[in-house]
């Protein structure tokens with residue numbers, strides 16, 4: 188079971204540009220950590236490094252003390268900017284993809300995907316192709332796909348940016364459920380309401396931690 192996600196003195200300089208410098212963060216099972224900062228401060232980059240989707244030029248991204256790319260036994264739930272959905276598939280099929288990669292019995296895949304879509308208020312649109320969904324609905328499909336596997340680590344980049352009051356609260360409640368189940372939850376956001384729903388905040392400015 189995953190207990191700790193940590194960044195140790197991360198430096199990230201794609202194309203020679205310093206985007207993150209000496210960033211250390213630690214989050215434990217059961218907590219929701221808000222990663223805040225103005226646009227361009229490096230929030231998405233930090234989440235990408237913690238997800239193993241980008242490689243730091245110095246420092247380490249660790250899951251339970253092991254380099255994140257070695258920690259693949261830890262189940263990762265990602266909500267990325269742009270969502271990464273397959274637009275020609277239906278909402279349900281996009282969520283099913285996450286379960287198919289695991290040892291979930293085929294008979295359970297559909298019901299669990301539908302349950303996840305109902306949890307984000309999209310039960311009625313499960314059979315709708317993603318290209319026919321609005322931006323906010325796509326974001327909710329991405330949240331359902333990230334959480335359907337009951338991940339040990341949730342990395343969510345502005346997961347409610349396109350939601351109104353009710354659905355925003357619903358998504359925040361689902362993230363809290365994941366933390367209560369023992370997941371480590373990191374949420375990049377500049378929304379004070381989202382920060383208030385988290386346990387702690389770590390702030391970035393120009394790629395550095397604000398102390």
Ligand SMILES: Nc1ncnc2c1ncn2[C@@H]1O[C@H](COP(=O)(O)OP(=O)(O)OP(=O)(O)O)[C@@H](O)[C@H]1O
Nearest residue numbers: 201202204206224225226227228229230231232233
């Ligand atoms: N691959 C890259 N090459 C060059 N610059 C990059 C790269 N990735 C990110 N940056 C730059 O790093 C800075 C931080 O970007 P990042 O997306 O991490 O910030 P953010 O805090 O998530 O912003 P936002 O809230 O607008 O999403 C930006 O100035 C961005 O242009």
